[in-house]
Amino acid sequence: MGEERRVLTGEHFLTGDHACAEGGMAAGCMFFGGYPITPSTEIAERMSLRLPEVGGIFIQMEDEMASMNSILGAAWGGWKSMTCTSGPGFSLMMENLGLGIVLETPTVLVNIQRGGPSTGLPTLSGQADMMQAKWGSHGDYEIIALAPNSPQEIFDHTIKAFNLAEQYRTPVLVMSDESVGHMTEKVIIPPREELKLVPRNYTKKKPGEYLPFECGEDEIPEMVKAGDGYKIHITGLTHDKRGYPDISAEAQDWMVRHLMNKIQKNKKKIIEVERINMDDAEVVVVSYGISSRVAHRGMDLARKTGVKVGMLRLITVWPFPDYMIKELAERVKAFVTVELNFGQIALEVERYVAGKAKCYLVPHAGGDVHKPEDIAEAIKEAAK
Amino acid sequence: MKYWRKPLDADTIKVPHGRIYVVKEQCKGCGFCVEYCPKDVLELSQEFNKKGYHSPVAVREEDCVSCGLCELICPDFAIYAELIEEDETTEETPNKTDKTEKAEV
Amino acid sequence: MNKPAAHLETAIVEQDTHPMADLLRMDRMPHIWCSGCGLGTGLTCFIMALKETGIPEDKVAVVSGIGCTGRVAGYLNLDSFHTTHGRGIPFATGLALANPDLRVVVYSGDGDLVAIGGNHFIHSARRNMDLMVVCVNNFTYGMTGGQAGPTTPISAKASTAPYGSYDYPFNIPYLAIASGATYVARWTSLHMRRLKNSMREALPKKGFRVIEIICPCPTAFARKNRLGSGLDLMKHYHDNSIIKHGADPREADIDMNGKVVCGTFLDIERPTFRDFQTENIAKQLGGE
Structure with a gap:
């Protein structure tokens, strides 16, 4: 051991x-x-x-x-x-x-x-x-x-x-x-x-100075563990920086904003995507997980027929890379989302494309993966 | 204190005396301390505290033996007794009353 | 009936002079519990018991679920966690396993512990997880206004049982013992010294320990059943509880007007989850 x-x-x-x-x-x-x-x-x-x-x-x-x-x-x-x-x-x-x-x-x-x-x-x-x-x-x-x-x-x-x-x-x-x-x-x-490992961000503050939900500009509070003398109180109720329950609209506004901002403010540091064939792409395939491997094949099939298609593979799905979609929507013709459902991430894509390009979905109920040919067909349709 | 039969060592045993302290604004007037004080020292005051409850008062404080039951039974952390040391003058009230009480939720 | 003059003699003091102020979050007092509720009395006993054990305050963590009893975690000046409804035990399980220096106490109401958290309770007892569980049983869901719960006695009225509750209640000591707990006791809020002693016994002990506190709920349970005030319920406990250490837990059911059997039902030793697993895995892996 x-x-x-x-x-x-x-x-x-x-x-x-x-x-x-x-x-x-x-x-x-x-x-x-x-x-x-x-x-x-x-x-x-x-x-x-x-x-x-x-x-x-x-x-x-x-x-x-x-x-x-x-x-x-x-x-x-x-x-x-x-x-x-x-x-x-x-x-x-x-x-x-x-x-x-x-x-x-x-x-x-x-x-x-x-x-x-x-x-x-x-x-x-x-x-x-x-x-x-x-x-x-x-x-x-x-x-x-x-x-x-x-x-x-x-x-x-x-x-x-x-x-x-x-x-x-x-x-x-x-x-x-x-x-x-x-x-x-x-x-x-x-x-x-x-291996690059991030250790726990334990506070250097002393008991009495430390507040479990206090944070700076980056919105990320420091951590402690039970047994170190900090006598923290942690609750699932809406709470203030001390961790004490505060059942008010003001406290709720602070806490929920903080939880959202913590991720949203830092999203450019968090988000990771893979861009494939994107230099000349007019059609963008958005996919992730197992579907992205099949979509890659579909993209290759469509490329062979002359369609300028690229892929934005989402490695981080949440937070959603909205700013990338917005930027792409300004210059490409269409988006084709490939996923094993009837349109979930496709909705996010549509939301940020905001009518500036066409949006297609290749739906699949699950149980299997897509046929690359079906994806290629959808890409060709989108390229028209 | 009356004894039904006088114990043989009654002259050598000193009965302890206690002083009672009430956190008036924290009391919710449940009456537990009044009911269960073994020496019947307490009664509920006729006055209200800020929350509208009658807090206890020591009407027979001289009988208090500082057994600690009031502190233990009080669900509101609003009463306790302290043992009076022999040489201490009983009249002296500690200077605890001056602080303003503020309970934040 | 009162002598106004006497009032002048009674020392009125600030909350931070209270002998338990160091273990309470006085900035959150007065607490939310109603006048005549027994929760605070049980908490007083817990604080006294903790002081008497001499266990360092830093090495005690309190975990609770939801409900009136769930608020205990927020009032104790210890590492304290107020989790979701019924989930105090599994949260505490992770906490205790990750940090074996901690004494972890789960404070839970009857609905929290044996209804929504019932599965966690029996499995934790089965594993003999190193937790002390204090169950404050007031026979109802107090915080939400007095609905029938898993311990509501037969025929008792509740806001969701206006004709009386007609499903059989759990007998918590019996459930705990049948599931594998190693220390099981029951007291009422009136048995302060015995309750405190029980807590003092159970706190340093290893394994899954359960202490049930029968507690008055004047606002919800007593009002719906016309049982009077908190004080009236305390008097009821005085007249109707029987102390019987080592009693057969099968005979510890609580009826609407019957006797309440109190005492230490069980106090045995059995390897805890951690000790049992560590020891046997070490043997197989050939480690120390």
Whole structure:
């Protein structure tokens, strides 16, 4: 037992789920509270094997409400923590995702999306929880969500998610899908010293000086942990900078604005996209996760027929790169959004295009991925 | 203090005496302390506090033995007793009354 | 009946002179609990018990859910967490596991603990998680105005049971013991010293410890059932509680007008989740 087992440096042949677990390990995760649910269970299974090797704790909770709460508790206890889930479990986690956001707790929630609604398609792919990620917990909030499209990326993005969580003191979502979760590919785990990890931003203030929700221009408050003498009070009620409940319109305005601004003000630092063939593009394919791989093929097919098409692959889906869409809308003909749902991120694209270009959606109910030919057809239609 | 039968060591045992302090504005007048004070020292005042409750007053403070029950039963952290040390003059009220009380929510 | 002159003699003092002021967030007083509610009495007992154990204040964290009892976390000057409804236990689970130096106390009402949080309660007891759970049972959802709950006695009236509640209530000591708790006690708000002693016993102990406090709710439960004031309920406890240590928890049901069995029902040792897991994993991994 010991830290030497934390980073399994080397080339591996891993499923996305296992790569995700290794990402968590490499990022310094010490606590995993989870509940089994297909197709995310393999993450929990691997964490149950791996965490004890480094002195961490895996606990199988009684349900997803408990899982989500346990990782928040562990974060306030001083550990990096994560959980994973899918479909129905994601719905159950919404209650305490909201708590995590309001308590400004750094933690990571991985959703290996499956087909829905309800029990839906436990073993088949979907991307229909994207709006739920942003709007699923009640009340106004901003969230950070990443969408990896390969086992290597889910490894990298899980580390990135931990880093963003610490940097912005907020829960971060990894919105992957069954296809990536169950796909086996080469994953390179770098040497430990090459990993860029963000440590927890513990305050240097003394007890009495520190306020748990006080922040500067960047809107990011510093962190403490229970047991260090700060005697913090943390509540899910609307609170002031001290953390004390304040049931008033003024306090609500301050707190919600702060939660929104924390992400919105920093979004240019948070957002990451991949631009493919964008130099001469007249049509822009917007896609993410597994769909972006199929869309890439669709784009190649359309290019062969002479259409000037490029792709904006969303690595960060939330906060949404609205300023990029606005800027592109000024100079391209059309946008084609490819995702495994009947139009979720497509709505965001439309919102920021604001009528300045045509918007198309290639819908899919999930359970499978798109046919590249269908995407190519949509691109050609858009280019007309 | 009356004894039904006088204990043999009654002359050597000193009965402790207590002084009662009331956080008047924090009291909600539930009457728990008045009802359960084993020495019947307390009664509810006829006066109201700012919130409109009758807080307790020590009507027989000389009987207080500083058992601490009022402090323990009070749900509002509004009353406590302190043991009076032998050499202390009982008339002296500590200078605690001068501070203005302000409870913020 | 009062002697006005006597009033002059009573020392009126400021809140920060109170002997418990150091463990309370006095800037949040007076608290929200109604006149005659027993929650504050139980909290007094907890503070006294904590002082008597000598456990450093920095090493105690209090976690609560929602409801009147949920507000306890906000009044204690300790590391305190006010979470979502019923989720105090799972939050505390993560907190306690990540930071084993902490003594973690969950303060929860009956609805919070055994209705919406019931699943967490039984599973945490099953695992023997290192938590002390204080359940303030007032037989109703007080904060939302007196709805029927998981402990509302048969025939008692509630705002959602205007004809009386006719579903069987939980008997919390029985539920706790059946689920695997290692220390289980019940007292009423009137048993202050016994309650305090119970808390003092349970605080340093390891494992899943449950202390139920039967507590008057004059505003919601008593009013709907014409039981009088908080003081009347305290008198009722005085006349109707029986102290029976080691009692069979199956005989500790609470009826509308029956006896309330109090005492320490169980006090045993069993490996906690953390100890049991760490020990057995270490054996298999060949570590220390």
